[in-house]
Amino acid sequence: MALKETHRPSIFWLMALVCFGLLGGSVKFRVAHPERIPARGAYVIAPNHYSEIDPVIVGMMLFRAGRQPRFLAKASLFKIPVVGWFLRRSGQIPVERTGTAAGAASPLAAAHELVEKQGIVVVYPEGTLTREPDMWPMRGKTGAARIALEQHIPVIPVAHWGTQQLMGRYAKKVSLFPRKTIDFSVGEPVDLSEFEGRPIDQHVLAEATEKIMAAITAQLEELRGQKAPAGRWDPVEQGQKETGRFES
Numbered sequence: 383m384a385l386k387e388t389h390r391p392s393i394f395w396l397m398a399l400v401c402f403g404l405l406g407g408s409v410k411f412r413v414a415h416p417e418r419i420p421a422r423g424a425y426v427i428a429p430n431h432y433s434e435i436d437p438v439i440v441g442m443m444l445f446r447a448g449r450q451p452r453f454l455a456k457a458s459l460f461k462i463p464v465v466g467w468f469l470r471r472s473g474q475i476p477v478e479r480t481g482t483a484a485g486a487a488s489p490l491a492a493a494h495e496l497v498e499k500q501g502i503v504v505v506y507p508e509g510t511l512t513r514e515p516d517m518w519p520m521r522g523k524t525g526a527a528r529i530a531l532e533q534h535i536p537v538i539p540v541a542h543w544g545t546q547q548l549m550g551r552y553a554k555k556v557s558l559f560p561r562k563t564i565d566f567s568v569g570e571p572v573d574l575s576e577f578e579g580r581p582i583d584q585h586v587l588a589e590a591t592e593k594i595m596a597a598i599t600a601q602l603e604e605l606r607g608q609k610a611p612a613g614r615w616d617p618v619e620q621g622q623k624e625t626g627r628f629e630s
Contacts, residue, residue, distance in 0.1 A: 397472055398445050401438055408558040409548065411443055411566065414604070418538065418568040419447045424497040425571070427451065428526045429540040430598050431506040432517040435549040435556065439542065440504060443566055452496055453504045454525060475503065477525075490529065497533045505529065507594055511551055513622050514615035519599050521616040527574075527590035531582050536571035537594055541601035552627050567601040 429440050437453055444451040450473075457476040460466040469476075475492040493503050507522035514520045530537045544564035549556045572594050577586050592614075599610045617624060 397468060398442075401442055405438070405442070405548075405556075405558075408556075408561055409439070409442070410561055410563045411446065412563060413443060413447075413566040413568065415568040416447055418570060419444070419449065421448055422500060423535075424500050424533070425502055425536040425538055426526050426530050427502055427504045427540055428507050428537050428572075428594050428598060429504065429542060430512070430519045430602055431508050431510070432512050432551055433545045433549050434511070434552065436506075436542070436545055437504070439545050439548070439564060440540070443542075444502070444504070449502050451504045452501060454493075454506070473501075490532065493529045494533060497535055503529065507591060507598070510625050512615070513617045513620065514611075516611075517546065517551070518610045518615065519595055519602065521614050522591045522595040524584075524587035524591050526594055527587050528582065530572075530574060531577055531586070531590060537574065537597075538571055539569035539594060539597035539601055540566060541569075541598055541605055542566045543602065543605040565605050567605050569597050569601045572597045 427440070427444065429436065433439075437455070441451045441453070452473045452475060454475050454477045455469060457478045460469050460474075460476045473496075475496075496503055505526040507526045508520055509523040509525070512518065512520045526537055529535070542564055544562060547557065547562045548564070574590055574593065577590055580586050595614065603610055
């Protein structure tokens with residue numbers, strides 16, 4: 383298929399061919415509201431996150447929609463032989479999970495460059511796989527909101543459901559057969575207009591992040607035909623560590 387973007391790095395096409403070659407026969411995509419993915423321009427895609435294979439599946443969906451996705455990915459992945467080379471050459475953005483200003487500077491600078499090139503960046507607001515027992519979106523982190531507010535670009539919430547049948551949370555293997563159906567629901571851009579002109583401090587980022595998480599959750603409720611729990615799951619309050627594997 384022909385991408386709608388003008389920048390077409392050959393390594394990206396190679397990665398796409400590999401992904402579709404390995405998974406194309408094992409996955410069927412159903413996308414609600416695909417027209418909400420703009421063909422051009424810069425914006426943040428903010429999906430829910432509950433399986434290690436989520437980035438591949440989200441990337442395949444966006445590629446089918448004609449966009450080249452770039453992800454904020456944990457920096458440790460870039461240190462893996464071959465994998466790190468592919469990530470760097472395809473324009474993915476490493477993130478150090480240090481929680482410091484220095485750790486945040488590099489991805490923000492990369493996002494700024496991407497915006498100048500009218501590209502899109504995929505940011506998982508939860509920062510890791512959800513710890514919520516029934517895989518509803520949990521408490522979000524502020525990366526997606528910060529990029530959107532500082533770069534003045536939209537955030538488009540995306541929910542998907544069915545990926546857990548392909549690869550369960552923290553599973554070691556992918557289940558290729560029988561063929562799995564993965565449903566997507568693309569939301570309208572999150573209305574962050576109330577934050578325009580305000581200093582981008584932690585209070586503003588927290589409010590904007592919760593609006594983003596609420597929008598993602600609403601799309602997932604549509605897919606699952608269920609209501610999410612009233613309270614947002616917070617790993618800290620539940621005594622769970624912020625990163626890495628956890629016991630549900």
